[in-house]
Amino acid sequence: MILAFLAETAGHGAEAAFPPFETWHMPSQLFWLAVLFTALYLALSRFILPKMSDTIEKRANRVASDLDEAARLNNQAVEAQKSLELRLAQARGKARDTAEKAREKTEAELATETARVDADLAKKLEAADARISKLRADAMANVEQIAVDTADAMIARFGVKASPADLKKAVSAALEQA
Template identity: 45%
Template sequence: MRLQESQTDIAEGAGYAAEAAFPPFDPTYFASQLFWLAISFAILYFLLSRWLLPRIGSAIEERKDRIADDLDAAAGLKLQADEAVKAYEKSLADARAKAQAVGAEARAEAERQSADEIARMEAELEGRQAEAEARITSARNAALAEVRNVAADVAGAVTEHLAGLTVKRDEAESAVDAVRSQEAAR
């Protein structure tokens, strides 16, 4: 029996549940729900406007100020870097100009020393050449004189041997000189 009663109670409860609306959509509770909604909204608005939003605003303002300061510092550092680059380029250009001037000066000094050395060597060579030419001329003149003497001796000996005539030394020398001048004229 108890089982029958509990089954009937369950069936009655199910019927009542089917007739009743979902409590948030039940019009009898709308007034209390709107009241609590207004109170919750007012508390949430008060907390947000007085406590949370000022903190967020100040954090945003601090961040904005920090970013502005960082941008100003970056601009200052960029100016310093630009000035450093200009100074570096100027010093590099000065160093190049100085290196070119030193190089030109060294080249001019080397050319001057080279020209002095060449002039000294040419003077020395000219002196040696003149000395050598003088020795050659002296040796040639001595050789020619010796050849003249030998030619005169040979001419006298040949004339004596072939013709049986005795020729004086000066006559033989004048005959050799005449032949030499004829050869030189040709």
């Protein structure tokens, strides 16, 4: 039964061709194709394309104005950077001058203080040398007396007695040789 139905359906399909490919439909199809494309062309050219061209033109104008604004802002930024660099250079120069003046002032103060300290040290050194010379002279005088006393004690142990003048003369001769 199913096969019979399929055979019957196949027979009906063989009688006629596919309608769009039948030649007697061609003139009406070409007519409606021309009408449809004409209507589409008119709709596009009258309504859609003008709106699109306006939008494209507005966008191009907006891009151009934005580029002009960007160029203007870039020029301002370049000028600001040049101004900033100039001010930085001036500030560096001023700082360098201030540092140089401070260094010179400090060096002058240091030289003055060094000279004063050197003078004080020279005075103290002279006073110390004078004291040392005096102490040395006093010590030498005491050394001579101590040497005389020591020589007298040593000779006395040997049982010999010498006069203080002879002892002083012998110690002086020994100190001169040393």
